[in-house]
Amino acid sequence: MKLELFKALTVLQSYREIARHMNLPRRKKKVPLLEALGCRVFDDITAAEDVPGFDRSTMDGFAVRARDTFGASESMPAYLDVAGEVFMGRETTGSAGPGQAWRIPTGGMLPGGCDAVVMVEHTEELDAKTIGVTRPVAPGDNIVRRGEDISAGELIIPRGQVIRPQELGVLAAAGITRVDVEDPLRVAIVSTGDEVVDPARTPGPGQVRDINSYTLYGLARRAGSAPSICGIAGDDYGRLREMMAAEIARSDIILISGGSSVGSRDVSAGVIESLGGPGILFHGISVKPGKPTIGAVVEGKPVFGLPGHPVSAMVVFILLVEPLIRAGRYPLDEEEFMLEFPVTARITRNLRSAAGREDFVRVGLRQENGQLLADPVLGKSGLIATMARAGGLARIPPDLEGLEAGDFVRIKLI
């Protein structure tokens, strides 16, 4: 069969193939601020105003003209007249002349003429109208200047950035209470395999319950997309084709998964090829587990034929599908790709690998004597329970033939 001739691609090569042909949609949706959590912003967001809108104290103490405190010390305090008091949340209308100070709380608005705040701990109150400053301050000390957090016109969130809790805070600070975000990508999960039955059913002899629809749903949801489980097509060409055609029309990314036999893979490949150009781009990646992966694009939409083994299907989703959902694109190079594996730990036993192949090993993480350790979880890629015992995926790079106990590995938490 023609497809057998395709050479297995590296992960980065597979990215390039898909990226060259895909065209993911960007649909705009306006949502209230709190609902924007986890969404990507649709366009660059710029601030309309300065934050804060006035010079603010960051300490409880006295607002001063810094030069009035120069040379002050415990033995030779600088004496200042208390000219007024700043109240929280109110406009400070007065100002300080030479030799004058204003009592000010943390967050209070600086009076005119002042350019620093002396902490209350560095003052002594002589009477209700006079303080002694025992340490000098420089202009700008203990204040936040108008616009120092965010200045009017500044880009505060770039297009495509995911809104995390801190971005909610930036948007609130800037007074942006409704946000244009990208509508989540629609991910269709189609199950194949004559042996696969719905989890609610008791499998007959030779049958197994559908696992992959559920793991993939969870991964897709957690990554920020809107997944839907489309049902089990068996290995019936006509039924699978009908389901796939409907999903090509309706969804943004289509996953086929479930059947593990060569018959199931052949049916999936045949259906994908029948749906439109450019069709299948690769058939096989040099990744373990995950080799028998089909990568395709149909009408600009990425279509993946995932391996039937549950561990393999999860690994391939994490590598090939998750970046599209999280970032709308693939990492551009190896360095960016490695940011997906930010954890470093020592592996606790020897592992073999084949040169030229990237291996992803399930690991459990623990901390011992101040070090992070990664215990490989052994077991076949058909066993979903092994994934439940794992907290991360450790990567063995393609140029290594294995790892020795004590070697450092890079890990993605799962």
Add this chain to the structure above:
Amino acid sequence: MKLELFKALTVLQSYREIARHMNLPRRKKKVPLLEALGCRVFDDITAAEDVPGFDRSTMDGFAVRARDTFGASESMPAYLDVAGEVFMGRETTGSAGPGQAWRIPTGGMLPGGCDAVVMVEHTEELDAKTIGVTRPVAPGDNIVRRGEDISAGELIIPRGQVIRPQELGVLAAAGITRVDVEDPLRVAIVSTGDEVVDPARTPGPGQVRDINSYTLYGLARRAGSAPSICGIAGDDYGRLREMMAAEIARSDIILISGGSSVGSRDVSAGVIESLGGPGILFHGISVKPGKPTIGAVVEGKPVFGLPGHPVSAMVVFILLVEPLIRAGRYPLDEEEFMLEFPVTARITRNLRSAAGREDFVRVGLRQENGQLLADPVLGKSGLIATMARAGGLARIPPDLEGLEAGDFVRIKLI
């Protein structure tokens, strides 16, 4: 004031103080499988059946009695009669006698008498009824035995475990389509500060928009709780007390935040002390940013007075509140605590710290020449925009007086 006498606690000491008095509720809720994603399971879950329910092939090839292949080689194949074919999803009723093999697809049900599968690549078909096996297999090769993934009666998910995508898969495999989970904790977010206004409003002179309600909402939501923003009480004792009393009755964890002045902190502390025992447990933690934190328990419910500065409030939430939401409890010791900081990177510039204090430094992460680097994001803890420029919090342990450029740091992604 009495509270000033309290000694600042380490993070672990503060855990012990809260844990000694708190009593977080566990409420049971039954949900459909897909809705269980991200929830904690309420009770230990055990499997009722073996998964798979039969011995299965993991390869396309031939099911055999392993002993019939012993000694087979390319030059001296073992010849076997093809006695039948296994079909996907159907019961295999026949069995293999000595010298017999059955054609079998990946995932197919092993015929009786067989104990291994020979990959099709290691066979040659002589005619429709005879194959030559060119490599021996051992019993168990290329099969998954009945119950090898999950065996009947086995504990598959322990009480309290968060349901990740892989746990969805395990539950689906075990036929569990409705799950008893813990109802998410209810986190109340009460804002204080006479200077704080709703983000939808244009702040007058001396006023700032409420940031902390939004960052805390995002953090609480992302950690898996059900947060609610209760509104802005100003620094009005009566109004704050009324809001707090209502939340003590209704919520599981209560956060007070917003006002940054000493007046605001005094009002918060007074209200917390008025609500019930044991009340305030500590006032100040030896953490930067985050020192002026109030830790309290009222009627078994943790109550936190968070610092007003937005960065400080986020850091303290991440340290003191997030573990309660994620795990229902605090880390037991330093080793478990450090699992919260799984990323290791080199810091790219010198940083000073005070001995005896834990510092948490905002960092941006990048990968360069195969190494993960952490660039400190400088800026006052009142500036929320600095958090939006950060991808992680790096920890400077209390026994260090700083870091030098090139030192490794442990980081939590934020």
